[in-house]
Amino acid sequence: MHSIKTVGVAGSGTMGAGIAIVAARAGYKTIVFDRDQSALDRARQQTQGFFAKSVERKKLTQEKVDSILNGLTSTTRLEDMAQCDIVIEAVFENLKVKHDIFAQLNLVCPPQTLFASNTSTLSITEIAAGSGRDENFVGMHFCLPAQLMKLVEMSPGLRTRTETFDAAWEFCLALGQIPVKTKDNPGFILNYFLVPFNNDAIRLVEAGVAEPADIDRAIKSALGYPMGPLELLDLVGLDTHWLVAEALYSSTHEPRAAAPALVKRMIAAGQLGRKTGQGFYSYKTNAMFGG
């Protein structure tokens, strides 16, 4: 039986920082590893800001936050991960990068340490195959922003032991998250459905079926979705969407998964969405209007 006391998070970007908050908040001793000190510093700042707000909103006491932050450390030395009972990996979405880091972790961590990957589109079995411990490996796909979203898609690889999966599942519950079991299938559940749906919406724009605002209004009004697909894409960023869509398409070869040509054109034109002020909507004009 695995007993998890110390949690490692590899990669201190958007997702890693959020996952580390979840683990530390649940009372685990948490160590975040990144090869880039500035990523660790940035995450530390964001984490402090996040918990300061929790105190402000009276969700946590200052005392509690102090003890959480005491239990949350960071490092650029991989050897420090030796004490971890589980390591959740959230480095770049690239099979080679993931293989490299797991191979190194495999040398450092004791054999019973569980390995988990937060990959969105790669195969758990494939990542596990390069980890040196494919039986002790699971997929744990958190949602963005991890510190707020409860859902975790959990998938066993082909060689994952039942006992490993069960231990990771229990751990996920102990984190206060809501696990759902899915197969090790490209995109799991969320991205498998969301990415082609968003691509279909882009194709309607491309084919002149309707304007983005009309499409979004139809979806929100008729189905009660919180956001329309095109405003969501502007938020995600067209560049990020393209990467995820290409990854999904390359593993499924389903035509709906492939990013429509319009996405490439918009990226070339710098129309990435909110972050560049222009995507399917123009945010520059909005800002001026509101200002």
Place this chain on the structure above:
Amino acid sequence: MQYEIINTGGSPAFEDSHALLTQGQAKASTLVIVGNQAGLAFRQLSQPQRYTLILIELGLECLGTHTGESRGQEGSQILGFSRFRLGEAPSTNLVELVRQPQSVESAILTAKALLEAKGLQVSVCADFAGRILNRLIRPYYNGALTRLDEGLASADDLDMTLKLGLGYPEGPITLLERTGLQHHFKATQALFEAYGQSAYAPARRARVAYERAQFASLSASEGPPKKGQS
């Protein structure tokens, strides 16, 4: 805003008591035709040019079926509209307002204002099969049904994931079973015929539900089997 109304009965989405159907006037320059024979009623009009706006309620068909079309230059003061409804669920407030390439812009604005005044929300779209909503949701529903069959996750987990992860008010499996899978079959089958794309091909579960609904209506019309009959 004044308008005349022709109600041919059996509207797929409007109750006879809806404000749009009850508040028509005797003589106006706008004509609204609703009901499952709206297109036929339009084609039988003796003086359609008398109106500055004619709105025809559409089923699954394109507006061009009633207006005719040529060279991609079609379009006039005649528009189509369809209030979205998912199977047996109550109608939504969303209306897809169908235009053609040369539709009169002022007619579109008038139509929007008229429908919005009746508490409806309007999305303008071009005259394609499936318009906006069916084009987007049918492949998604087929995918969810197929993946359920293939064991990607349990129905509860599929639904919960999409609700929690994307904020959808209801998961696809619960939604389809609540509103009638057989209705999804008909809508997606029509798109499959129109586009020939496999994403629209009805999922197995939808076909099964449709076939069962056919049996049920057959045995209802035949009555219970009598003794001695094989």
